[in-house]
Amino acid sequence: xxxxxxxxxxxxxxxxxxxxxxxxxxxxxxxxxxxxxxxxxxxxxxxxxxxxxxxxxxxxxxxxxxxxxxxxxxxxxxxxxxxxxxxxxxxxxxxxxxxxxxxxxxxxxxxxxxxxxxxxxxxxxxxxxxxxxxxxxxxxxxxxxxxxxxxxxxxxxxxxxxxxxxxxxxxxxxxxxxxxxxxxxxxxxxxxxxxxxxxxxxxxxxxxxxxxxxxxxxxxxxxxxxxxxxxxxxxxxxxxxxxxxxxxxxxxxxxxxxxxxxxxxxxxxxxxxxxxxxxxxxxxxxxxxxxxxxxxxxxxxxxxxxxxxxxxxxxxxxxxxxxxxxxxxxxxxxxxxxxxxxxxxxxxxxxxxxxxxxxxxxxxxxxxxxxxxxxxxxxxxxxxxxxxxxxxxxxxxxxxxxxxxxxxxxxxxxxxxxx
Numbered sequence: 001x002x003x004x005x006x007x008x009x010x011x012x013x014x015x016x017x018x019x020x021x022x023x024x025x026x027x028x029x030x031x032x033x034x035x036x037x038x039x040x041x042x043x044x045x046x047x048x049x050x051x052x053x054x055x056x057x058x059x060x061x062x063x064x065x066x067x068x069x070x071x072x073x074x075x076x077x078x079x080x081x082x083x084x085x086x087x088x089x090x091x092x093x094x095x096x097x098x099x100x101x102x103x104x105x106x107x108x109x110x111x112x113x114x115x116x117x118x119x120x121x122x123x124x125x126x127x128x129x130x131x132x133x134x135x136x137x138x139x140x141x142x143x144x145x146x147x148x149x150x151x152x153x154x155x156x157x158x159x160x161x162x163x164x165x166x167x168x169x170x171x172x173x174x175x176x177x178x179x180x181x182x183x184x185x186x187x188x189x190x191x192x193x194x195x196x197x198x199x200x201x202x203x204x205x206x207x208x209x210x211x212x213x214x215x216x217x218x219x220x221x222x223x224x225x226x227x228x229x230x231x232x233x234x235x236x237x238x239x240x241x242x243x244x245x246x247x248x249x250x251x252x253x254x255x256x257x258x259x260x261x262x263x264x265x266x267x268x269x270x271x272x273x274x275x276x277x278x279x280x281x282x283x284x285x286x287x288x289x290x291x292x293x294x295x296x297x298x299x300x301x302x303x304x305x306x307x308x309x310x311x312x313x314x315x316x317x318x319x320x321x322x323x324x325x326x327x328x329x330x331x332x333x334x335x336x337x338x339x340x341x342x343x344x345x346x347x348x349x350x351x352x353x354x355x356x357x358x359x360x361x362x363x364x365x366x367x368x369x370x371x372x373x374x375x376x377x378x379x380x381x382x383x384x385x386x387x388x389x390x391x392x393x394x395x396x397x398x399x400x401x402x403x404x405x406x407x408x409x410x411x412x413x414x415x416x417x418x419x
Contacts, residue, residue, distance in 0.1 A: 010111065012041065013041065013105050013111065014111060014114055014115065016034060016037055016038045016041065017038070017102075017105065017106070017111075017115045018114070018115050018118040018119070019034060020034060020119070020401070021119050021122045021123065021165075021168075021169055022122060024165060024168070024397075025126075025155045025156065025165070028393060028394065031393075031394075031397065032393065035094060035098055035397070036094070038098065038101050038102075039094060039097040039098060039101055041101070042097060042100065042101035042104060042105070043097065045104065046100075046104070052104070056100060061099070061100075061353070061407070062096070062100070064349055064352055064353060065095075065096045065099065066096065067349060068092070068346070068349045069089075069092045069093050069096065071342070071345055071346070071349075072088070072089035072090075072092050072297060072391070073086070073089045073090055075089060075293055075294070075296055075297055075337075075338060075342055076088070076089040076090070076296055076297055078293055078296065079293075079294070079295055079296015079297065079299050079337075080290075080295045080296055080299050080302060080303060081296065081299050081302055082296065084296070084298050084299055084302065085296045085297035085298040085299055085337075088297050088298050088391055089297055092391075092396070095396050095397070095400050098397075098400060098401075098404070099400050099403065099404045099407075102400075102401065102404035102405065102408065103404055103407055103408055103411075106404075106405070106408050107408055107411065107412070109412070112176075112408065113176070116172065116173060116176045119169050119172070119173060120173050120189065123166060123169055123170075123173065123193060124192070126154055126155065126162065126165070126166065126196075127166070127192055127193060127196040129154045129155060130152050130154050130162060130196045130199055130200060131196070131199065133145070133152050133153070133154060134152060134199050139152075139153065139154050139155065141155065143155070143156075143157050145160070146158055146160070147160065147201075150201050151200065151201040151202065152199060152200040152201060154200075160200075160202065161202075162200050162202075163196075163197040163200035163201075163202030163205045163206070164202065164205050164388075164398075166193050166196055166197050166200075167193075167197060167205050167208070167209065167376065168376070168398045168401065168402070170190070170193045170194075170197075170376075171212075171372055171373060171375045171376045171402065172373065172376075172401070172402060172405045173189060173193075174186045174189055174190045174193075174372060175369070175372035175373045175405070175409065176409075177189065178220075178369055178372055179369045179370075179372075179409060183226075187229075191233060194209055194237065195237065195240070197209055198237065198240070204385045204386045204387065207385055208379040208380075208382060208385060209379070210234070211379055211382065212375050212378075212379050213230060213233075213234050215371075215375055215378065215379075216230060216372070216375070217230050217231065219368065219371045220368050220369070220371055220372055221368075222364075222365070222368060268281075268315070269315065272315065272316075272319045272322065273319070273322070276328045276329070276386045278319070278322050279323075279324060279327040279328055279329065279332050280327075280329070280332055281316070282304050282307065282316070282320070282322075282323060282327070282336075283300075283327050283332035283333075283335055283336040284335070285307055285311050285313070285316055286300070286303045286304065286307070286335075286336040287335045287336055287339065287340070289303075289310060290303075290339055291339055291340055292339045292340060292341045292342070293338060293339040293341055293342045294334075294335065294336055294337045294338040294339035294342055295336060295337055296337060297337055297338075297391055298326075298337070298389075298391070299337060300324075300325070300326050300327055300333065300336050300337055301323060301324070301325050301326070303336065304320060304323035304324075304336075305320055305323055307320050307323075308320045326388070326389040326392075328386045328387065328388070329383070329384070329385070329386055329387055330380070330381065330387050330390045331343075331383050333389060333390055333391075334346055334347070334390070350381075353403060354374070354377075360413075360415045361415050362413055362415060366413050369409075370406070370409060370410060370413070373402065373405055373406035373409055373410075374406055376398075376399075376402040377399065377402060377403060377406070380398075380399060
């Protein structure tokens with residue numbers, strides 16, 4: 001009987017974790033439900049495992065994430081509309097449990113490999129669907145993009161996020177196979193997913209992935225042949241993008257728009273009329289009014305609209321019609337909604353997540369492999385390039401999923417003997 005229960009438990013764990021990328025596709029509500037089920041399963045396990053429960057509560061990771069949670073609640077309460085932001089701050093705790101659930105269950109190598117193998121299969125299906133839509137104008141289910149000939153929608157129907165979706169799992173999958181010495185397979189998968197993302201027409205994530213190639217060349221690859229191969233692959237990908245009509249127009253328009261902002265004599269005015277970049281100026285105007293802790297989580301739009309009354313610059317008052325629901329860049333979000341002190345607190349806590357155990361010595365080859373799992377975090381925090389809202393449910397899921405897998409693989413490494 002006990003053996004049967006154990007099998008059932010493992011099957012449920014495998015199911016919940018394997019379906020994460022499928023839940024992502026179906027929608028936020030299903031993804032949230034999946035996270036809740038994983039969390040409940042985790043809480044049921046640790047409440048019966050008193051030893052792990054004690055380790056969980058006294059861990060440095062739990063302390064860092066708890067401080068972040070407390071700060072978010074504090075920020076919500078002192079914001080310009082606490083009712084708007086308190087829900088987001090208060091419910092941040094579910095990501096604390098999600099991180100520990102991932103770490104707790106996926107420390108089992110056999111289970112972890114099955115889960116990531118399934119994720120790989122799902123992403124390969126999505127990649128095939130992206131190419132299918134690129135060629136035939138609609139995906140295999142008949143969904144058409146609202147920006148046909150410019151962006152790919154794939155299984156997301158009317159949401160243009162399939163490139164971001166692929167990037168969520170890309171470095172976990174590539175890192176897993178590279179970590180297990182299946183380097184050729186990891187390179188092939190990286191190229192498939194990278195080209196798929198380029199084909200989607202999502203400019204910001206494509207630029208981030210271009211940057212990730214340089215990170216891989218300098219911090220992961222240790223053989224000159226592999227470095228040269230990576231550079232050649234990058235050049236071929238750029239040529240492919242430039243020579244493909246629909247892709248070429250999509251990416252050229254971006255650079256033409258940016259160039260226009262800098263050739264006009266009235267630079268400030270042109271930036272105010274440039275999509276996404278203009279949010280930097282609005283964020284700065286908001287920061288000037290609440291410099292220490294900002295206007296509070298999720299209050300950007302309200303504060304931006306109020307600039308029509310509160311700003312001391314007439315040009316800003318005129319251009320508030322360009323305010324978005326969020327500033328489309330993590331750093332603009334931090335300075336406007338959290339101010340200078342709040343931004344320092346958030347970034348310090350995020351960086352401290354990677355201040356690992358200094359007594360654990362890891363050889364350089366393992367460090368290079370481990371670095372792959374950090375890449376998503378690094379490219380997520382690049383400045384200027386447009387992003388989503390950091391404290392949205394989806395972005396927190398993407399961020400902490402990648403962090404948790406980094407932590408899992410870090411813990412799986414045996415330290416080098418000091419003798």
